[in-house]
Amino acid sequence: MPIDAAKALAAEPRTGEIAWSTKDVQLYHLGIGAGANPDRSSPATDPDELRYTLESRLHVLPSFATVAGSGSPGVIRGLSLPGVEVELAKVLHGGQTVEIHRPIPAEGTATVTRGLAALYDKGKAAILVLRTEVADADGPLWTDDSQIFVRGEGGFGGDRGPSSRLDAPAGEPDRIVERPVREDQALLYRLSGDWNPLHADPEFAGLAGFDKPILHGLCTYGITLKAVVDTLLGGDVTRVRSYTTRFAGVMFPGETLRIRMWRQEGGVRVAVSAVERDDAPVLADTIVRHS
Structure with missing residues (x-):
């Protein structure tokens, strides 16, 4: 069986070292x-944008945690787990949560521990x-959970898991903003470490059931968090405590994201x-918790 649930869940977490630089942060941003x-009314040297792109005043958006020093995203790493042997074309990123314990420094080294926290059986998928x-x-920096959806690999008799809906x-939303996605956005984003050909190779995208390459879910994830921080949190990245989403649909390079925001107690x-x-759904069940 492609997924051996007992073997996968019994595997010990793996520990290693990661490092990142200001260049990595700038490239991600x-x-x-x-x-x-996005409003196209101010020059590219606007201070609100320079805090993401100029090393002398660099602030780190918390979603950078999904790529920091990893070399590959959770989707790819999940295929190298003991007991997991599946085809990449069957794999989709189902959801993402990042909990921030302290502001992420613009450069640093850290110890990373990776493992399988849970394995759920959804019948037709795992x-x-x-x-x-x-x-x-100085202590914990962040905890990152990636939910990886594997088509055709359910039915092994495991726990269905909690509903995320x-x-x-x-x-009505408190704010609505639109963010255009460049035609080459996926090609630029993948330089941060996600080399999945689904986002660049039309032939591979066809094997996965798409007419053309799709944008990385984590790229949309980052664009959305930046919009929330810039619009409702005064540009202060240190206010973000956690950020969770469910990837509800695909986004194609060249399209425009419509981002609706509702203020809630302690979050957005x-x-x-x-x-x-x-208005086809792209991200759903999304919450940014903040101070």
């Missing part, structure tokens, strides 16, 4: 659209929950859709 001036815990000499937000509820496809 550019990969999620920093410096592009869900792997991959946990990454990162700490430096939330009730729809009540009332978010829904993201594709403007050109009649």
Whole structure:
């Protein structure tokens, strides 16, 4: 059987060292659209964008945790776990949660511990929950959970797991912003370490059931968090405590994201859709918790 649940869950977490530089942070920020001036009314040297792109005043968006020093995202790492042998074309990123324990420094080294936190049986699919815990000499920095959806690998008799679906937000959004996605956005974003050909190779995308390469879910994830921070948190990245989402649909390079935000006690509820496809859902059940 491609997934041996007992073997996968019994595997010990793996520990290693990671490092990142200001260049890595800048490249990530550019990969999620920093410096592009979404309102198109101010120059690229706007201070609000320079905090993401200029090393002398660099602030680190918490979603950088998903790529920091990893060389590959959770989707790819999940395929190298003991007891997991599946085809990459069957794999989709189902959801993502990052909990921030302290502001992420613009450069640093840290110890990373990675393992399988849970394995759920959804019948026609399996869900792997991959946990990454990162700490430096001063203590924990962040915890990162990736939910990996593997088509056709369920039915092994395991726990179905909890439902991640939330009730729809009540009332009209407090803010709505739109963010255009460049045609080459996926090609730029993948330089931060996600080399999955689904996001660059039309032939591979066809094997996965798509007409053309799709944008990385984690790219949309980063674009959305930046919009929330810039719009409702005064540009202060240190206010973010956690950020969770469910990837509800695909986004294609060249389309426009519509990001709806509802203020809630201690956080912001978010829904993201594709403007050109009649607001087709892209991110759902999304919450940014903040101070």
